[in-house]
Amino acid sequence: MTTVPTPEDGAAPEASGAGAAPAEDPRAGMATATTVPVTPMVEALEVHKSYGRVEVLKGITLKVMPGEVMCLIGPSGSGKSTFLRCINHLEKINAGRLSVDGALVGYRERGDRLHELREREVAGQRTEIGMVFQRFNLFPHMTALENITEAPIRVKREPKDAARAHARELLEKVGLGDRAGAYPNQLSGGQQQRVAIARALAMQPKLMLFDEPTSALDPELVGDVLAVMRQLADDGMTMIVVTHEMGFAREVGDAVVFMDGGVVVESGDPREVLTDPRHERTRSFLSKVL
Amino acid sequence: MSEQVSAQTTSAEGEHRARPETIRAVPVRHPGRWVAAAVIAVLLAMLVHNLATNTRWQGWIINQYLFTSQVLHGLLATLWLTVIAMVIGVFGGVILAVMRLSENPVVSASAWVYIWFFRGTPVLVQLIFWYNVAALFPTISIGVPFGPAFHTWSTTTLVTTFAASILGLGLNEAAYMSEIVRAGILSVDEGQSEAASALGMRRLLIMRRIVLPQAMRVIIPPTGNETISMLKTTSLVSVIASFDLLVSVQRIYNANYKVIPLLVVASIWYLVVTSVLTVGQYYVERHYARGSMRGLPPTPPQKFREFFVRHIGITHAAPVIPERDTGGAGS
Ligand SMILES: Nc1ncnc2c1ncn2[C@@H]1O[C@H](COP(=O)(O)OP(=O)(O)O)[C@@H](O)[C@H]1O
Ligand SMILES: [Mg+2]
Numbered sequence: 076m077t078t079v080p081t082p083e084d085g086a087a088p089e090a091s092g093a094g095a096a097p098a099e100d101p102r103a104g105m106a107t108a109t110t111v112p113v114t115p116m117v118e119a120l121e122v123h124k125s126y127g128r129v130e131v132l133k134g135i136t137l138k139v140m141p142g143e144v145m146c147l148i149g150p151s152g153s154g155k156s157t158f159l160r161c162i163n164h165l166e167k168i169n170a171g172r173l174s175v176d177g178a179l180v181g182y183r184e185r186g187d188r189l190h191e192l193r194e195r196e197v198a199g200q201r202t203e204i205g206m207v208f209q210r211f212n213l214f215p216h217m218t219a220l221e222n223i224t225e226a227p228i229r230v231k232r233e234p235k236d237a238a239r240a241h242a243r244e245l246l247e248k249v250g251l252g253d254r255a256g257a258y259p260n261q262l263s264g265g266q267q268q269r270v271a272i273a274r275a276l277a278m279q280p281k282l283m284l285f286d287e288p289t290s291a292l293d294p295e296l297v298g299d300v301l302a303v304m305r306q307l308a309d310d311g312m313t314m315i316v317v318t319h320e321m322g323f324a325r326e327v328g329d330a331v332v333f334m335d336g337g338v339v340v341e342s343g344d345p346r347e348v349l350t351d352p353r354h355e356r357t358r359s360f361l362s363k364v365l
Numbered sequence: 366m367s368e369q370v371s372a373q374t375t376s377a378e379g380e381h382r383a384r385p386e387t388i389r390a391v392p393v394r395h396p397g398r399w400v401a402a403a404v405i406a407v408l409l410a411m412l413v414h415n416l417a418t419n420t421r422w423q424g425w426i427i428n429q430y431l432f433t434s435q436v437l438h439g440l441l442a443t444l445w446l447t448v449i450a451m452v453i454g455v456f457g458g459v460i461l462a463v464m465r466l467s468e469n470p471v472v473s474a475s476a477w478v479y480i481w482f483f484r485g486t487p488v489l490v491q492l493i494f495w496y497n498v499a500a501l502f503p504t505i506s507i508g509v510p511f512g513p514a515f516h517t518w519s520t521t522t523l524v525t526t527f528a529a530s531i532l533g534l535g536l537n538e539a540a541y542m543s544e545i546v547r548a549g550i551l552s553v554d555e556g557q558s559e560a561a562s563a564l565g566m567r568r569l570l571i572m573r574r575i576v577l578p579q580a581m582r583v584i585i586p587p588t589g590n591e592t593i594s595m596l597k598t599t600s601l602v603s604v605i606a607s608f609d610l611l612v613s614v615q616r617i618y619n620a621n622y623k624v625i626p627l628l629v630v631a632s633i634w635y636l637v638v639t640s641v642l643t644v645g646q647y648y649v650e651r652h653y654a655r656g657s658m659r660g661l662p663p664t665p666p667q668k669f670r671e672f673f674v675r676h677i678g679i680t681h682a683a684p685v686i687p688e689r690d691t692g693g694a695g696s
Contacts, residue, residue: 198565
């Protein structure tokens with residue numbers, strides 16, 4: 076399976092893209108010769124997942140390096156959301172290996188056996204992985220500010236004042252500095268999604284997962300959310316983004332992975348995969364969404 | 366076509382134009398309401414007149430007994446029973462509901478059996494059971510199971526009639542409340558727990574901070590029902606004890622045979638308490654509705670003011686719906 080060269084500096088995807096070798100040669104793109112081997116932020120090896128008898132993921136293997144933005148595309152039902160949910164252990168995988176920043180997700184390896192982690196330990200792993208949902212899932216009984224401060228205060232035990240100050244900064248960053256006191260249903264979809272991104276960022280995650288963050292938005296609101304995500308990518312955040320926004324994938328993505336029927340059909344540099352796909356299934360999918 | 370174009374120019378340059386006059390329309394008339402109000406007013410007047418003049422009501426007796434210490438003591442006992450039984454019911458109900466939704470099969474099965482038993486047997490039987498529990502277990506001890514006891518109490522001193530009443534009513538209520546709470550929990554979108562888990566929150570924290578506060582909107586109306594129903598169910602304790610409101614008035618009318626007036630006395634008190642509870646429920650509901658509507662519905666005092674503004678033309682009244690937020694929705 077292919078991996079993609081890592082831009083050491085997420086702020087310069089263009090430069091790294093230009094210097095990148097064809098996707099078959101994973102290590103060729105590591106321009107900096109002196110670096111010690113970097114631990115991948117996400118590493119999936121032959122990940123399988125079934126619901127009852129139905130196998131939804133049939134051996135997913137991929138790698139995301141720190142600072143990289145990977146866009147996951149594919150038809151509905153191909154298992155994109157399921158894979159994303161496996162990464163923060165909202166779903167348990169049935170076979171294969173899945174690790175985040177070098178640590179197995181949801182398990183500990185002792186000898187040759189896997190031990191399930193306790194609830195507290197799984198929760199601890201999740202604090203380092205932010206997730207943004209298609210339908211925002213803001214807490215409707217809390218204001219925008221309270222949505223953002225809830226987990227830092229209750230989970231990380233940050234002092235309230237510090238958490239609030241940080242939350243205000245984040246709201247400012249997503250362009251909603253003046254809406255701190257608004258309840259979610261007083262906000263537009265685009266504003267809600269930006270609050271949801273700020274809420275995830277408040278935990279200072281090292282990895283952000285986005286599950287079709289703009290699919291539930293009116294077209295004119297998509298741009299604001301994508302702009303925030305683009306800024307995040309420029310700041311060097313490692314991101315996995317399930318999206319149908321091919322423009323975003325092309326411009327921001329360091330790699331694009333096309334999934335269909337629970338397998339990775341094709342992956343590589345977005346400009347190559349999106350403009351000149353090698354597989355017929357990719358081609359027919361792209362012809363439908365572009 | 367040309368009209369559309371001119372409309373566009375207006376909106377583009379409209380900044381300099383004067384804002385159109387605020388609409389002051391004549392409100393729709395509702396003659397039916399006035400007729401209904403008149404009919405009801407007449408009926409009320411007839412009732413009051415009858416109460417005042419019909420000697421068979423023995424209205425003076427009602428006045429005389431409404432505030433006697435016997436009746437007031439009964440009222441107090443009834444209130445205490447209701448409050449404590451409902452507190453046990455609500456807390457027990459939440460615990461049972463969370464247990465029933467637990468992934469641990471032993472835990473969820475025990476909750477199921479509890480609910481099955483306490484809902485399936487009459488409260489009256491449960492009350493009598495707790496009253497007679499001393500016959501079954503003369504002593505109660507704390508200690509190692511099957512081993513030595515650290516301390517032993519005589520059951521009759523622990524389970525007084527009041528305690529038996531509380532146990533009977535409270536444990537039974539917990540079974541009913543647990544189903545109400547469970548329905549509330551299930552009404553909350555799963556995405557909520559998912560988002561909270563993704564933030565690293567743990568199950569009990571999610572339940573307490575995210576799920577239950579949202580479930581409250583579904584839980585409160587039937588809980589209000591249960592409380593009002595409990596107020597009257599407390600009179601069942603008359604089979605084992607003699608301190609509640611109904612027993613107090615019974616004792617009085619057994620002596621003087623003024624049955625109807627004394628039952629009216631009791632009913633007046635039940636109605637007063639129910640009214641207070643209803644008002645309380647209204648404000649608790651408003652509290653938990655925050656964030657769920659774009660604006661909260663006005664309180665009755667606010668509605669009252671609005672009525673006067675609309676119909677009588679007092680215009681200096683405060684705005685009816687308070688603004689909670691500076692910006693408009695979806696600016
Ligand atoms: N909880 C579940 N139980 C059973 N099947 C599921 C569940 N969640 C998802 N699936 C199935 O798994 C497949 C992949 O779903 P999903 O990961 O949501 O796809 P995608 O996000 O690519 O549209 C679908 O066929 C879906 O019906
Ligand atoms: Mg999906």
